Amino acid sequence: xxxxxxxxxxxxxxxxxxxxxxxxxxxxxxxxxxxxxxxxxxxxxxxxxxxxxxxxxxxxxxxxxxxxxxxxxxxxxxxxxxxxxxxxxxxxxxxxxxxxxxxxxxxxxxxxxxxxxxxxxxxxxxxxxxxxxxxxxxxxxxxxxxxxxxxxxxxxxxxxxxxxxxxxxxxxxxxxxxxxxxxxxxxxxxxxxxxxxxxxxxxxxxxxxxxxxxxxxxxxxxxxxxxxxxxxxxxxxxxxxxxxxxxxxxxxxxxxxxxxxxxxxxxxxxxxxxxx
Numbered sequence: 001x002x003x004x005x006x007x008x009x010x011x012x013x014x015x016x017x018x019x020x021x022x023x024x025x026x027x028x029x030x031x032x033x034x035x036x037x038x039x040x041x042x043x044x045x046x047x048x049x050x051x052x053x054x055x056x057x058x059x060x061x062x063x064x065x066x067x068x069x070x071x072x073x074x075x076x077x078x079x080x081x082x083x084x085x086x087x088x089x090x091x092x093x094x095x096x097x098x099x100x101x102x103x104x105x106x107x108x109x110x111x112x113x114x115x116x117x118x119x120x121x122x123x124x125x126x127x128x129x130x131x132x133x134x135x136x137x138x139x140x141x142x143x144x145x146x147x148x149x150x151x152x153x154x155x156x157x158x159x160x161x162x163x164x165x166x167x168x169x170x171x172x173x174x175x176x177x178x179x180x181x182x183x184x185x186x187x188x189x190x191x192x193x194x195x196x197x198x199x200x201x202x203x204x205x206x207x208x209x210x211x212x213x214x215x216x217x218x219x220x221x222x223x224x225x226x227x228x229x230x231x232x233x234x235x236x237x238x239x240x241x242x243x244x245x246x247x248x249x250x251x252x253x254x255x256x257x258x259x260x261x262x263x264x265x266x267x268x269x270x271x272x273x274x275x276x
Contacts, residue, residue, distance in 0.1 A: 004046040005106035006275040007099040010268040011037035011084045012091035012137045013168070014243040015211030016194035016218075019132065019184035020149035025123035029149040030132035032191055033198055033207055034091075035249070036141045037166060039265040041082040041092055042275075043099030045107045048077040055080045055096065063128035064097035064121070071120050072101070074108045083263070087173035089245030091134030095272075097121040098135050102274050114139070119151035141271035143207065145198060160202045163269060167255040167262040171224050172246035179220070179244050190217035204238075204251055211240035222246060231258040 017032030051069055053062045054077075065078055078100050084090040098121040105112050112120070122135040136155055137144040143160035179187075194210035212229065215221040221229075225241045228248045232239035237254025241247065248255065255262035 004044055005103040006042065006044045007102040007272060008040055008042050008275060009095035009099040009138050009272040010040040010141060010270075011082070011095060012134045013037065013089055013247070013249050014091075014133065014137070015207055015240055016191050016214035017133060017243060018149070018188040018191035018195075020188075022150070025126040026119050027150040027154050028126050028132070029122065029136070029151070029155065030191070031146050031149055031195055032133055033143070033145045033195060033210070034133070034137045035143050035166060036138060036268045036271070037090070037265050038268040039083050039263070040268065041080050041084070041095035041099055043096055043103055044079045045100055045103035046077045047107060048075055051075050051078070053078045053080070056082065062093060062096060064093050064125040064130055065100045067124035067127055068097050068100045068121055069104060071124065072104050072108060072110050074104045076104055076107070085170045085245075085247070087245065088170045089174070089242030089247045091131060091138060093128070093130040094121070094125050094134030095138055097125050098138055098272050102272060106274055115152040119153060122151040139271045142269050143204065143267060145195065145202070147195075147199070158199070158202070160198070160204060160207060162204045163267045164204055164251050165253070165264060165266050166249055166251060167253065167264045168242065168247055168249045169228060169255050169260045169262045170245065170247045171228075174244040174246060187218040187220075190214050193217070208238045208240045208251060215241040215243075220244070228255075228258075228260065231260070234258070
């Protein structure tokens with residue numbers, strides 16, 4: 001057993017998704033597409049007498065992280081840091097869960113494989129109700145297309161073979177449980193249509209266009225997000241809504257060109273990794 005272990009997990013913005021329920025949390029999840037970001041979550045795990053979780057210096061309760069540690073039979077102090085806004089569609093909960101799985105596996109010498117750890121983190125987040133597909137996308141990196149729901153043993157993940165600068169502009173939070181916990185038939189139909197579009201033409205341009213269509217058809221587009229997306233496209237840029245948050249992401253300098261004080265990062269081609 002080592003003193004501590006650290007992992008980095010990219011952030012993840014989802015452009016479109018389905019809701020695929022199953023009694024087995026490793027089979028439940030979503031199909032869809034997203035972008036892994038170079039802005040992510042750094043997670044440190046240290047063995048401790050009791051489990052605590054700290055995010056950006058604040059003590060927090062994270063059900064997905066606690067479930068991961070329970071599955072790995074570990075009590076630990078988990079410390080996470082991120083530049084990403086919380087509850088805004090960047091997969092921070094999933095990233096922290098996955099980073100905890102990777103780091104705890106190393107710190108406690110559990111000997112699990114990468115896919116086994118991704119499965120643990122994915123199932124924990126599904127059970128916690130904080131996400132359906134971020135963990136799988138964050139494990140893959142790049143611009144992942146999740147063609148099947150569930151963890152890696154059930155889910156085939158393809159990808160768009162492109163990289164780009166990405167900007168994002170956040171205006172607030174949206175509740176994931178409120179959206180995915182109700183009637184999701186229309187949302188899933190819209191997600192299937194968007195995924196088919198991108199599979200047929202796997203480019204970032206198609207991805208953002210399909211994401212804009214999905215947000216409208218799934219009735220998730222808020223007035224504030226609609227205005228920002230319209231400003232970006234009106235200035236010749238390419239933007240869409242991040243699921244699920246009051247957040248707009250744009251390719252290149254789309255938000256800056258439209259006059260917004262946006263944060264910039266890039267597509268992160270690698271998936272989650274253990275540091276050192």
